[in-house]
Amino acid sequence: MPAGCLHSWGMKRLAPGLLLLVLASSSVLCAGAARADDESPYADIPAFDREWAIAVYGTAHTGSYHAAGIGGRVRWQPFGDDVPFGLEAYLEATIVDWAGEGLRHDYPNGFNVFFPLRLAPDARLRLFLGFCDILSFVEPAQDGAPRADDVLFGAHAGLGAEWAPHSMFSLFVDLVFNGYAGHDRASADWTGGVGEELVPFWNVQANLGAQFHLGR
Numbered sequence: 001m002p003a004g005c006l007h008s009w010g011m012k013r014l015a016p017g018l019l020l021l022v023l024a025s026s027s028v029l030c031a032g033a034a035r036a037d038d039e040s041p042y043a044d045i046p047a048f049d050r051e052w053a054i055a056v057y058g059t060a061h062t063g064s065y066h067a068a069g070i071g072g073r074v075r076w077q078p079f080g081d082d083v084p085f086g087l088e089a090y091l092e093a094t095i096v097d098w099a100g101e102g103l104r105h106d107y108p109n110g111f112n113v114f115f116p117l118r119l120a121p122d123a124r125l126r127l128f129l130g131f132c133d134i135l136s137f138v139e140p141a142q143d144g145a146p147r148a149d150d151v152l153f154g155a156h157a158g159l160g161a162e163w164a165p166h167s168m169f170s171l172f173v174d175l176v177f178n179g180y181a182g183h184d185r186a187s188a189d190w191t192g193g194v195g196e197e198l199v200p201f202w203n204v205q206a207n208l209g210a211q212f213h214l215g216r
Contacts, residue, residue: 046121047164049080050213055172057209059092063178064201067106069094071207077116088112088128100185101141102148108134108178110156126160132178138185148194152182152201160207168214174207 047053053075061067069092077086089111096104110132117125134152158176165171179202184195 045167045216047167047170047211047213048116048118048124048162050168051078051080051215052076053170053211053213055209055211057172057174057207059094059205059207061094061178061203061205063203065096065098065203067094067096067203069106071108071209075114075211084116084118086114086116088114088130096136100138100148102145103139103141104136105139106134106136108132112156114160116162122164124162126162126172126174127158128160129155129157131155132180134180134182136182148185150183150185150194152180154178154180154201156205158205162211164213168212170211170213172207172209172211174205176205176207178203178205 055073055075057071057073059067059069059071071090071092073088073090075086075088079085089109091109092107094106094108096106098104110130112128112130114126114128117127119125132154134154136150136152138148140147156176156178158174160172160174162170162172179200181198181200183197184199
């Protein structure tokens with residue numbers, strides 16, 4: 001199968017799966033939250049006042065290249081919204097549609113420092129910034145061609161909106177701007193080597209997901 005067709009096939013197959021994953025995860029998290037709420041002595045604590053959260057989300061990137069995938073993150077907010085500060089660590093897995101040939105799959109990972117702004121008891125905005133890297137792998141389109149893997153390093157900033165319909169469950173959407181430095185691996189639409197000089201890459205990223213809140 002030609003690399004371009006492989007990219008299109010992969011992106012088309014991945015998109016419905018992402019939606020199903022987010023919807024299924026939302027149902028599972030909501031059911032788990034309801035059970036936990038029935039049993040917990042801390043059921044009256046709002047979701048955003050809880051110390052820990054675990055999330056799953058679908059993600060899409062556009063800019064220097066296009067990508068779609070899934071992600072997960074762990075959040076720690078030690079003081080609730082009394083002190084508007086927290087930390088997050090995340091990992092994503094994406095399929096990339098790019099200028100070179102070969103199947104490219106990337107694994108962005110990093111951390112955020114975030115600053116929540118409560119709009120209502122069950123709604124808030126979240127400003128965040130952080131550092132990240134991408135473990136990027138290219139499966140060559142030509143038999144016997146060398147691999148062209150790389151690690152990209154960068155920073156990002158973004159804005160998120162969160163809504164908590166339940167004391168242990170929330171939904172969120174994020175908009176993120178990412179800037180990276182890495183090596184060029186596309187030459188005349190053929191991939192078989194890695195450039196020696198660092199070049200800039202950028203993308204805008206959107207996340208949609210569900211979050212389970214823990215702690216007191």
